[in-house]
Amino acid sequence: xxxxxxxPQALSIQEGENATMNCSYKxxxxxxxxxxxxxxxxxxxxxxxxxNEREKHSGRLRVTLDTSKKSSSLLITASRAADTxxxxxxxxxxxxxxxxxxxVFGKGTKLTVNP
Amino acid sequence: xxxxxxSPKYLxxxxxxxxxxxxxxNLNHDAMYWYRQDPGQGLRLIYYSQIVNDFQKGDIAxxxxxxxxxxxxxxxxxxSAQKNPTAFYLCASSIVxxxxxxxxxxxxxxxxxx
Numbered sequence: 539x540x541x542x543x544x545x546p547q548a549l550s551i552q553e554g555e556n557a558t559m560n561c562s563y564k565x566x567x568x569x570x571x572x573x574x575x576x577x578x579x580x581x582x583x584x585x586x587x588x589x590n591e592r593e594k595h596s597g598r599l600r601v602t603l604d605t606s607k608k609s610s611s612l613l614i615t616a617s618r619a620a621d622t623x624x625x626x627x628x629x630x631x632x633x634x635x636x637x638x639x640x641x642v643f644g645k646g647t648k649l650t651v652n653p
Numbered sequence: 654x655x656x657x658x659x660s661p662k663y664l665x666x667x668x669x670x671x672x673x674x675x676x677x678x679n680l681n682h683d684a685m686y687w688y689r690q691d692p693g694q695g696l697r698l699i700y701y702s703q704i705v706n707d708f709q710k711g712d713i714a715x716x717x718x719x720x721x722x723x724x725x726x727x728x729x730x731x732x733s734a735q736k737n738p739t740a741f742y743l744c745a746s747s748i749v750x751x752x753x754x755x756x757x758x759x760x761x762x763x764x765x766x767x
Binding site: 542568569571578579580581582583586588626630640641642643644645646 | 657659688693694695696698701711743745753755756757758759760761763
């Protein structure tokens with residue numbers, strides 16, 4: 539079953555605008571990751587935020603985490619055409635009694651940045 | 654440059670045929686994973702391996718098989734028992750199999766039915 543769900547499913551903006559994508563999840567997590575996927579390519583890890591962190595920055599990316607609302611947001615500032623891609627959140631989930639975890643990916647937000 | 658190489662990029666399967674997708678990494682990672690991605694969907698875990706000669710089923714293992722004879726290699730076989738194999742297959746690796754470790758992905762193999 540899917541743990542994280544991104545919103546919106548698709549987002550179209552103009553170059554220079556900010557893009558905000560949201561991720562909601564159902565159960566407690568230890569950390570949450572955001573990935574980017576260009577069309578027809580593999581996923582690229584963007585940022586990881588731990589459950590005891592509220593905000594994290596990486597270049598033009600800003601991720602927030604609200605564990606009380608079980609949600610996270612990814613903000614891309616001053617977007618560029620090259621930011622056009624799908625963005626996925628991934629949350630950890632208990633996997634087996636050995637204590638190891640797996641990542642559960644949402645369905646993604648498809649971002650289009652128009653020049 | 655270190656990374657994950659998947660081949661072929663495109664693959665076509667005939668009815669009743671088994672096909673094998675290759676995944677090789679030179680990142681010296683212990684953990685490797687296979688995911689399936691359908692259009693507009695997230696990734697679903699097929700199999701994973703934490704160490705050489707060990708692998709475990711994921712959420713959708715039926716109709717698939719894997720081997721892990723070398724640390725660098727984790728091939729996936731799509732068997733004839735998999736009735737709906739058309740999808741984009743992604744291989745990934747991480748230093749260890751813990752969710753706080755980021756996963757590194759290959760560029761995928763797109764499998765279609767002839």
